[in-house]
Structures are given as structure tokens and as C-alpha cells.
Amino acid sequence: MPEVMQALAPEAETQTPKSERFFVRFTRQQRYMHAVLFTTFLGLAGTGLPLRFSDSIWARGMAGAVGGFGAILFFHKFCALALTVAFLIHLKEIATRGIYQREKGIFWGATSMVANWKDAKDLFAHMRWFLGLGPKPQFERYAYWEKFDYWAVFWGMIVIGFSGYAMWFAPFFARFLPGWALNAALVIHSEEGLLAILFIFSIHFVNTHLRPDSFPMDMVIFTGVESEKEFEHKRPQEYARMVREGKLEGRLGEAPATWFVRFARVVGFTAIFIGVTLLILTLTAYFD
């Protein structure tokens, strides 16, 4: 397990020197939002998969474990409502910051989630670096794959949410949707849900948490802060910009409490464990 030792090494280093500085990357609200997102997502995946693969060997056992289909549908709808509320809060937050407070950089620029020309260039440069054909690109605050994650979830919530509510309140939606749209709703809901599950439980897990630079887990989404060394290594362009603009000190944060890091790690690994289990079940059912 060289990776594990690898991962423990930088952590040991960050803890020894007391002068190590930590910088804020995510606000408390953003961290809560991620917690609500992954909790409800696991809930939705766990209750949606037995339905999607209802003829698989594990579906009935899984449904039975939570109290049969009635319970499954209840949990699925409950998580859906919670996630919808979280999504609406997020939209309100963007609207407030972007339109009401006229915060620069939320819709465009280096700190925006909106894709730009640099992302396209970074993607190609990154791929060239994979193949040893060029230098590693210097990432800004949000790298292209992080923006993809964000927009995939954004689009996914709209698509899955809308098709889900169309099925939940089918007679109501049928007032202004044609009947075949209800057929389409199930196809869209289950295919997009499947894509989300496969993507999050494999690509997102590896890209964000399990790759050597972050292994075994990128704690920044839980603690909100990262060490200066990590900041500089992962997002050199943002770091350089902060230094250049003299804003680096403004983002200084406190080192996370040890108990909180431990707690977050348990929560994070539980989520990854559940996710990987669901991924394996999905793959067995898919290729059955």
C-alpha cells in the first residue's frame, strides 16, 4: 500500500511545523451544502437503485431491509424534497450574490463556476501532461473537472428532479404535458440517475478524493481549509493571484480541530464505502 503511506506522509508534515498556515477555500454554508448533497444523494441512490434494477437478486433484499417498497418510496421522496430545498437555497444564494450584491466574478472570471477559454486550454494541456507531452497546467480557483462536476450535478438535479416530480404528481403534470412525456420521464429519470450514480461513485470519488494528490480523501470540503502547501501545489495560479493582489492573508483560516478532522474522515469514508458498494451492485445488475 504505497499510496496510503504516501498520503500519510504529507499529513505528518503538515502537523509537525506549527508555522503551517491554512487558507479558507469553502464557506461554512458551502460545506453544509455538500453534506446535504452527498447525504441525500446516497439516500436517493440507495432507494432508487432497487427500483431501477428491481429484477436483480439484491433489489428485493435491499427493499425489504428498509421496510419494503412503501418505505423505499418514502425515503426517496424525502431525500428528493431535502435536495430540492438545498438546490433552491443555492439558487437564492447565487441570485443574492450575483444580482443583489452585484458580486463580481460569480458569473464570469477566474473565480466563476462558468466555463471559460482557459478551461478548454487546461483540459488539453492536462491531457498532454498525462501523456508526457507538456508541462502541468496551472489551475485557478476551480479547475475544469471541478466545474464539470458542478454543472453535471446542476443539470442532473434539474433533469432528474423535473422528471421525478412529473412522475410523483403525474395527473397534475399531465394537464400540460402529453401522456408520452410520462413514459419519457421514467426513461430520463432512470438513465440520468444511473449516469449520476456511476459518475459520482467512480469519477468524482477518484478525481477528487482518491487520486494520489488527495489520497485518501480531500478534507477541504469538510474542514473548509487547506494547508498553504496544498493550496500552492493544487491551484498555483490562484495562489499566485492571491499573492499578487495581496489578498492571501485575507483568506487565512484556522487549522482544523483534530477531532473534527477525525469525525469528517469517518463520515467521508462511510459515504465512499456506501457509494462504492452501490457502484458494485449497479455494475453487477447492469452486466447481469
Added chain:
Amino acid sequence: MSDLFRSNRHQRIAAITLASFALCLSPHRTLAQSECLACHADKTMQDSAGHSISVDGDKFSASIHGSLQCNNCHADIKEYPHPDHIAKVDCKTCHADEGSKLAASVHSSSKEHPCTSCHGNAHEIFPKTDARSAVYPLNVPKTCGQCHSDGAMATKKGLPSVYPHYMDSIHGNALSKEGLLVAANCQSCHGSHGILSHKDPKSLTFKANIPSTCGTCHAKINDDFQAGSHGHGVAKGDFQAPVCSDCHTAHAILQPTESAFRMQSTPICGSCHKDKLSTYHDTFHSQLGLLGGYVETARCWDCHDAHEIHPSSDPRSPVHPANLVVTCGKCHKGANKSFVQYQPHANAHDRKLNPALYFIRLFMNLLLISVLTFFVVHTVLWLIRSRFDQVKRNSGNGGRHA
């Protein structure tokens, strides 16, 4: 159980033999019961083969034949002492009608005495309305089960074991648990003396005759069935069409509103309507239904009706376009004309039938495949490269952990 039945059978054989011997010992030509019983009341009395030839005089006189004299049946005994070996009693002498029916039935080849196999000890036969009778409605299944259950005679000859199935069925439960005398027992459907193979067109259980056999009790359902497509098919001699037992089974009949039957029902219809079952499987109705614990989900007959089934083009069909709002509305409160355009058997793989659905599915699949393919390649290359980079970086640190 079966051992018990077998020993009963031996006892009966012994009883017949014993009755025969009883008359041999009788001193007078009249051979009144009391005279025979002078010897045969002895409970230890045995023939040369060691079988009991004792008769319980009290039980015999209480039985349906109690007013008869012994030699009314054991007619070859004229005097006492009687010969060692006497003829088998022929019940046909009096019961000619039953005898001839039996001779033509599936039980005609029975090597053992066919009458006593079902009616029990020859000297202890009671009318079928008497609870002591082996053919009293509540006793019939057990009587037939002597041969038609696991490991018993009929099953050894390759016939299915039906007794346990029947006992667990709605008919068996009504009979054994409620003591419901009108509940169907074996002979309600199969008849008694003239039981024929289900392959015989005259049999009550011949495919074409099953609806009317069940209809003896379930008259309204039989009428509905006869009016529907399946009934028309059977009437025309199309034996592909199902009759009662194809869906409900013959012996293990369940209460159709119970979850057990609802859970097993769709594959039954699907065994003929294969394409409909496979498209049903793609829908939310089926996904729900398969999980269990939610038996209300629409199964075939919730929409199509169970007995009087018509094609959807027929205005009498609940799935005729004009009736859909009512039919779907049974579960979906507020179902309207647009809602019922939903296709419960849509086929997303059929471009001609469901073009919109076909292209939506195609788009979603392409999206799924392209996103995953791109990112799997991306991630794998990234993993290799950053691991390579990390090792190189650390080797600069004196090769630590590399």
C-alpha cells in the same frame, strides 16, 4: 402420513378377508349377523395368512349396511362351516351404476378393492352426509390424499402430488379450517366414481370443460369468462387460450386479492403474452411490483379485467381509449385525457412504435456512454501520470515511500 394410510389399507384388506371367512364358519343357511359374529366378534381372530378377520358388530349395525345380513354381500357362503377361501364381495350387485362408472374410470385398474379404497372398512361404511364417512365432504381430501400425496401410490406411478397443494389452497383452507361443506373438495371438480383423465374430452377436467366445472360454483365468473376473448377462444377449440386452471392453477389456488397471488400473477399472463410482459417490465408499475411489499401496483388484470377480457379495440374493454380515464383513475386520482395517453407497454427500443421515447433513450444512453468513457480514460491517465510524478518527486527526497 403415507405409512398410516398404507396400514389402514392392510386393515381393510384384512377386514374383507375376515368377512369372507366369517361366513364359512356360520352354521345356518340364513346366516344372521349374530351367528357370524359368534366367531368373528373375536378381535384376535385371524386367517391363515395372519390377517384379522374380526368384525365390530356394533359399528357394523350402525353403518349404512347394518340392516343387511352377512350373506347379502358374501353371497357364496350358503352354510356353516364355510370354505376357507370365499369370493371377493362384488358391490356392483347392488351398486350397478357406480360400478359401471368406476369400471370406465381412471381407477378401474386398481388391483385393490376399488370401493373400500375410498369408502373405508367394508363393515363400517356410512352415508356421505355422515361425518364418520370417508367420503363426507370434509374427509374427501384426506381419503384421496391416501394415494395422491407425496410418496404415496399415485405419485409413485408418476402422478403429481396434489394433496398438500390442495390443503394449502383457498378451497383446502375453507374446508379444513372453516369446515365449509360447500368448499370445493376433490370430487366437486373430478367427480367420484366416473373420474376420467383430463385428456378425455368427457372429463370434467378436460380443458374445454374446466370453465363449466368451476362454474358449478362460480357461475357469474364463468359467464364473464365465456363472454371474453379467452372464453371465445376455448369455445372455438383454441386450446392456446387459458381456462381457469391456467391462471389459478388446479390445486394450489390462492385468494387472488392476496399478495402471494398478485406477486406471481404477471408471469402467468406473460407466459403467453411475452411481448407485453417484457414491455410491462420496463415500466414503473413492474419495477414497483417486483420489489414486493407494495402489492397494489397495477398487474395485468387490474387494467385488462380478469375474466371478461376484450381486445382494447372493443368498447367493452376497460383499456378501450374511451374507458381509460375511469380505468387509470381507479388508482390515479385526477387522471385526465392527457394522463391516460401514458403507454403502460411503451417500448423504448421500438423506433416505429414509440419514436419520441426511442430517441430520448438513445440520447440518454449516448450521453451516459460518452461522459463515462471520456472521464474513465481521463481519470486513468491522470492516475498513472500523477503517481509517476509523485514517485519521481519523492525519489528526489531520498526515495522515501517511492
